[in-house]
Amino acid sequence: MKQKGIDSFLNQRIWIIGASSGIGEACSQAFIKAGARVALSSRRAEKLNTIAQSAEPGQALVLPLDVTQQERLISAYQGILETWGGLDLLLFVSGVYTPLRADNFEFEVAQKTIDANLLGPMRAVSIVLPNMLKEHAGHIAIVGSVAGYSGLPKALAYGPSKAGIINFCETLYYDLLPQGVSVHMISPGFVATEATAQNDFEMPALITADEAAKEILSGLQAGEFDIHFPKRFSGFLKLLRILPYPLYFWIVRRFVKI
Numbered sequence: 001m002k003q004k005g006i007d008s009f010l011n012q013r014i015w016i017i018g019a020s021s022g023i024g025e026a027c028s029q030a031f032i033k034a035g036a037r038v039a040l041s042s043r044r045a046e047k048l049n050t051i052a053q054s055a056e057p058g059q060a061l062v063l064p065l066d067v068t069q070q071e072r073l074i075s076a077y078q079g080i081l082e083t084w085g086g087l088d089l090l091l092f093v094s095g096v097y098t099p100l101r102a103d104n105f106e107f108e109v110a111q112k113t114i115d116a117n118l119l120g121p122m123r124a125v126s127i128v129l130p131n132m133l134k135e136h137a138g139h140i141a142i143v144g145s146v147a148g149y150s151g152l153p154k155a156l157a158y159g160p161s162k163a164g165i166i167n168f169c170e171t172l173y174y175d176l177l178p179q180g181v182s183v184h185m186i187s188p189g190f191v192a193t194e195a196t197a198q199n200d201f202e203m204p205a206l207i208t209a210d211e212a213a214k215e216i217l218s219g220l221q222a223g224e225f226d227i228h229f230p231k232r233f234s235g236f237l238k239l240l241r242i243l244p245y246p247l248y249f250w251i252v253r254r255f256v257k258i
Contacts, residue, residue, distance in 0.1 A: 003173075003182040005223030006089070006139065009034035013084045015077070016040055017067060017124055018094025020047035022193030023143060026213035027091060032059060034217070039080050041065050042094060067094050067120030077127050089139040089220070090128050092121040100156040110157035117161035122168065129181075136180035141220060141227075142169055143186045146234050150241040150248065162187075173225055184220060187228040188212050189237075205233035 006012060014031050018024035020042035031038050032055045040048040045064040052060040063079055065072035080087055096116045098109050121142045132138035147155045148162030169185035176183055190206045207230055219227030228234035240248055 001177060003177055003223050003225065004139075004180070005182070005221050007221065009036040009217070012036045012088045013080070013086060014038050014089045014091060015080055015087055015128075016091045016093060017065075017120075018042055018092065018143075019051065020044040022093075022209050023188065023191055023212045023216070024091075024093035025051060026209035027093065027216055029054065030210075030213045030217055035059075037061075037084060039063055039076070041076055067123065068115050070123050073123055073127055081131075086131065086135070087128055087138065089141065090124060091141045091143075091216075092124050093143045094120060095143065095145075095161075097158050099154040100158070101154055102156065105156055113157040114161050114164075117158070118164040118168070121165065125172070132181045133176075133179055139182045139184065139220065140172065140176075141184035141186060141216070143188065143216075144169070146187050146189050146228065146237045148187065149237050152252065169225075182223060183225060185226055186216055186219070187226070187234060188215075189228075189230055189233040205230045 009031055014036050016024055016028050016031070016038060019028045019040040024042065025047070028038055028040055028051050037059055038055065039061040040051055041063045042048060043064060043066050045062065048062045048064060052062050061079065061083060063076035065076050067073065077087070094116065096113055098113065100106065100109060125140055128138070128140070132140070142165055144165035145158070145162040147159045148164070148166045152159055166185060166187070169183055173183040173185075190204065191212045192206055192208050212229065215229040216227060228238070240251060243251070
């Protein structure tokens with residue numbers, strides 16, 4: 001059984017959480033251009049309003065929220081239901097990144113990272129899932145990271161949060177495929193965003209947010225579960241994670257110069 005893709009984004013009701021910058025902003029602009037109805041959420045209302053100005057009247061909803069606050073997510077979803085009567089795609093992009101290694105590990109930073117990057121999408125999914133199950137239709141897409149494939153330097157909190165996303169999406173897919181609800185696990189490599197601008201090392205196969213959005217929209221249309229890119233980098237990391245640990249750690253130390 002193969003899960004459903006999205007043939008056309010025209011008039012699709014899409015909720016993008018994390019829409020104000022980076023990959024989320026690029027996807028928002030791409031969906032608006034494709035004629036979708038887009039609900040825009042993040043903490044930065046002013047950025048959301050700017051993006052909404054590029055849409056036709058009635059095409060965009062601005063619903064500011066914090067993904068760590070369940071009641072704000074519930075309120076935003078109710079606004080979508082009241083305005084559009086339903087939701088076709090939840091695209092969760094929001095995330096935080098603070099470079100951490102063992103010699104500067106801060107539990108408070110790790111706690112905030114897990115709350116936003118792992119519990120955030122879990123909160124959103126718990127809200128939209130009952131109606132999707134009732135209708136036996138819909139799409140859930142969550143942006144993780146290739147950093148979730150295996151342990152990498154400076155990702156002491158970020159990596160585990162994204163590894164959790166991989167497991168969460170895999171289990172969702174198993175449960176929801178027979179129910180007609182599609183799940184899309186999105187694993188970008190290095191993308192030029194505000195988050196990656198914090199990195200003080202050379203990022204291999206770095207791509208733009210617009211290139212990432214193009215990959216995501218293409219994967220959604222094709223009904224892909226595992227949307228990962230750029231393939232020359234994500235494919236290499238997929239290979240690394242199946243190697244024996246001594247070989248894996250040797251390669252990481254040799255090629256990751258940070």
